[in-house]
Amino acid sequence: MNYRLNFTYKADNQKKTVECQNDDVAFDLQQNANGLKLTVIPKKAISDISFYLEREYDFSGDKRFFANGFQSWTDTKEFAKNEMMADEGLIGKGIFGKSPFGINLVGDYTFVHQPKEYGVFHSISFAYVRNGKSIDLFGSLNDRTGYTIIYADMNKNTLKYSKDVEGITINEPYELLDLYFDNGEYDAVFDRYFDAMNIKPLTDRKIKGYTSWYNYYQNISEDIILRDLEAIGKRSDLINTFQIDDGYQTAVGDWLSIDKKKFPNGMKPVADKIHEKGLKAGIWLAPFGAQKGSKIAQEHPDWLVKNKKGKPITVGANWGGFYPLDIDNQQARDYIKGVFDVVLNKWGFDLVKLDFLYATAVVPMHNKTRGQLAYESIDFLRECVGDKQILGCGVQQMPCFGKVEYMRIGADMSLGWKHTLIRKNMHREDVSTPNAIHNSVYRRCLNKRAFLCDPDVFLLRKTNIHFTPQQQRVLAKFIKLFGEVLFVSDNVDDYDDEQLAIFNDTLTDDAHIVAINETNDKLFIDYVQNGEAHTLGFCVADGSIYSE
Template sequence: MEFSLTLGKYILKVESEKNTPNASGALLTGTDIRIQLPFVADQFYCHGWQSWSLTAWLDTREELAPSFPVSLHASHIDLPYAFEKKPNGSWLGAVNTPDGKIILLGSLGLESHVKYDGDSLCGSYEHGNGDWFLAYGLEQDIFQKYAFLLGDRFGKTRLKDSPRIWCSWYSFYKEIKESTLLRIINEMGDLAFDVIQVDDGWQKKVGDWEANEKFPSGMQALADSIKLTGRKAGLWLAPLIAVQSSSIFQNHQGWLLHDAHGRLVQAGVNWHEKFFALDTTHPQVLEMLAELMQKVRTWGYDYVKLDFLFAGALPGQRYVNIPRETAYRQGLETIRLALGDAYLLTCGAPILPTLGLCDAIRVGPDVSDVWNLNLESRLMNNFAVPGAQNAIRTTLNRLWLKPIVHTDPDVVYFHSRNISLSNEQKQLLKYLAYISEFKATSDLPSWLTASERQELQLFLTSKPEIKYISQYKYQINGSICDLSESIKFPKSLNWFENLIRFFIGNLANISIAFILFDKFFSIERRKSDL
């Protein structure tokens, strides 16, 4: 059905099966929606699929170049749309209007996508009919209205305030051990952390969630030690994936996601080996997930960070033939129920399917003690990789989610030990944490000077007044904070750089080469950091 809809001074031609006008625009229904615009937009809001996926306003006059290497696509972007050249995004998209406002087309359901084809916003569902929100107005107002609709549809976080977190990742990466963490716990003193979270490195294998030999007393004993300080114990897991060397991969390949040809679905490469996705519709997988979360709670962990969750929503053949994001949400519902009232932070998570089932969600890539990795970000056109600028860019463009979920921008750095970030760049990360209202760091107390420790304590205890001014500009306790420079993209490649990109990108698509590079990079990184 085609009809005309007037939004402000613009008359749009709308193709949908059903429409219900409202104050901001209309609620539409249809498998495929087309909104023909009376102008050519020069900016498109691209919303990435999962936590790390690029989210930003993009220039519509530039053709989208695919990111490299292709071997990382499963871990960074939504696979079915990896080579889409037109501006596009997961579940929603928006364009700027000549009068300085926006027109947004946002899905109210799962397995949906929006693209801009030059004169129209086009929305589509992968399976059946679904609902859409079409609206015109100021960017902040329209995204807030969309967020409230999503909260009504999927649910909101239960809690008003987020906890203040120390996590082990950026100090040790995977090289953690019980004795070191016990020493750090004792060094915390009066630092105002609510949670001490043990990150990757405690488990036997990713997929085998028992304490390894570096934690001889077990995970319950460590949780007890943390709680003796008056803080909550937190634990990292990646329950929807399994590496090749894990017992799940070796003994339960029927639990894993397969493609149409019966091959296992590879979700990425990490830990110096391939890892694979679990099928969250398989009854035994759901039983395993529930038992694992209950075990974590029995150990005494009241804060749980779940990572690499996108694997549960990858395309594939499932035990039960249901849509992929619906299948993922089913698995997450099982996890949420088993965790009870534990605080749940999700990471590497598809955004919409996760809403209502977590307390917080990472809304950008990992930070790094490097501002920007030129090889990955510029040469490989991959803005989902770790880096302070990548984290700031995508997080800023997702803060509209704050009314319905705690938005985790990742950690802030206070130490000055072997770090390439300037004081100004570290300050930007601190501003982002204030604006996001989510505070975390990995800095070791022993790394901090007296003034740095004082700065960290002030960060943890202060509650600055935050005022939104414009798209990337805020007022923090009366001072103007302008983050607009942080969201800029690097310059286009010349012919020689494109040649290098082609060579390195294709080399990295060879699994053994990528694994060797990952292993070398990880070892060298740990040497420099530790």
């Protein structure tokens, strides 16, 4: 295979671009049928590095390019040549191009060049091209030195392999690419890819039960939690986990400061009540975040990630804006460790849903790339949590391979289906039922290989919801087919017989997918349940139902 290298860097205060070795740098490219490795060998200190390795690829016919999104919520799907990849949207870009609340840092917008053109796409860490039932896979074997980025130009018939190595200065050999190539049928290819990485999931046990978020959001209380626990606890033959989401703490970042109006008895008695029902107790945290008004942000500004002017950066609009913690700060690390010690060992929770984990690795720092920071942050969390369980969310996927038990692989479900006008102008990581569906379909390759996948909740209640009953049935079946994490956010005591039947069906392991076909947002899933063949068909964009 012939490749063209374009390598830009700074040495001796001069910016240079080369295609082969010179007096400053040399390159070692090793390739075979199963992949390639590219290493840069600097002869002096070099910085401001960017590069790509380009090859030809035939995109003729009906081939489709799979583009893996930056983090859990980033939209992920296969693209045809006549489609265009979204960006951070008008609202995400903000007035005069200034991103409000650092929304541009939620995704890969600051380090990936993505032109607004039909047929031009990019993918993070791994990608494939589908031709009928066969795929050509191009996957990184390790992104610890930086995020691998795969660019496809279906108009020019080219593929480019690159890596985000912004922010580092090197003076010794540095791995730029370590890629694995394969082709064949979907499942067989991904089996071999994960074997090549020596990655195995940490568990094979589904979690089924309840999370408080998609009904009450932050408006939870001890009374609400115990009421819903009592209701769903009656179905302990079907469920095994009860999770408390955001809203119990006085501020994001102040995890051990409990809102006494909501939870007057604290969190340990609630965990004890969950255990009395024979269930695992789960709780939500965003361990790398501190909202602007939190005590941790006010009292420990030295723990926060800062910009070049020394001001804390904002990495999302939630809670009025929040800052990331610098995990290379030892005091910040000690604080986070202490929080987990209390939550897991003193309060007694068994599972932690860890959210907004992208935050600590959105800018390169300490002569480390974003990818290196992401890997180190996940390693740190695994150390903190020990042998208890992690449900990852809002996090880059590859650093979590084999490191967390469960993983949200899509955007948050909305309480309705179609995108509103505002949503159409939002960033790729915003709340979206269509994006959550696509991510579940196209990241199924990670399920039972990297971790167990969480496609998000199914909701069957009749109030505080904008799905039709038919859409609720279809989404419940979809979650059943694609999910290893099956959570509801309803008070199940309110269910009538029909709702309870759907609830019971969703949590029963008696179905498997046979085939998946999508054309122009029309998705058809052939599956077998209890030995009988069925087809689930609907429009991903608007929720029109074709078959159940």
